[in-house]
Amino acid sequence: MKIEWNRVFITIFILVTVCVIAAVFAWALHNESNRISEGIVIDKDFSSGHSSINGDKNGVYAYSYDDSYRLCLLGNKNGKEVKYWFECTQQEYESYSVGDYFRR
Numbered sequence: 852m853k854i855e856w857n858r859v860f861i862t863i864f865i866l867v868t869v870c871v872i873a874a875v876f877a878w879a880l881h882n883e884s885n886r887i888s889e890g891i892v893i894d895k896d897f898s899s900g901h902s903s904i905n906g907d908k909n910g911v912y913a914y915s916y917d918d919s920y921r922l923c924l925l926g927n928k929n930g931k932e933v934k935y936w937f938e939c940t941q942q943e944y945e946s947y948s949v950g951d952y953f954r955r
Contacts, residue, residue, distance in 0.1 A: 882935060882936055885928060885933035885934060885935045886928075886935055886937075887924055887926040887927075887928055887933060887935050888954065888955045889924070889926060889952070889953060889954035889955065890924035890925050890926025890927075890935070890952070890953060891924065891925045891926070891950065891951070891952055891953070892922055892923070892924060892947050892948065892949055892950065892951050892952075892953050893923050893924065893925045893934065893949060894922070894923035894949065895920075895921070895922055895923070895944065895947075895949065896919075896920075896921040896922075896923070896936075897918070897919070897920055897921075897944065898918065898919040899918055900915070900916050900917045900918045900919075901915075901916050902914065902915045902916070903916075918941065919938065920938065920939050920940065920941055920943070920944035921936055921937065921938055921939065921944075922936070922937060922939050922943070922944065922947060922953065923935065923936045924937070924953055
């Protein structure tokens with residue numbers, strides 16, 4: 852019996868890709884179920900904007916991504932302590948420090 856390694860590799864690649872997508876989707880649903888509008892800032896995240904260029908047989912395409920600002924709040928929801936990450940404005944990001952109380 853001869854093993855077709857290309858087929859095995861492709862099958863494993865597809866399974867891993869599906870698992871990663873499912874994990875990201877599950878995290879997003881969990882985070883959204885923890886949505887709160889106030890709490891203590893416990894973490895901050897900044898991603899600088901960047902550009903990328905991709906091409907295909909139809910042409911070359913440039914993509915531009917803006918700066919991204921996120922805060923993580925620790926608060927209570929339905930009697931449980933929850934963490935909630937959300938995108939915020941640059942002004943909100945700069946005016947709050949870890950340990951500050953945030954309310955929208």
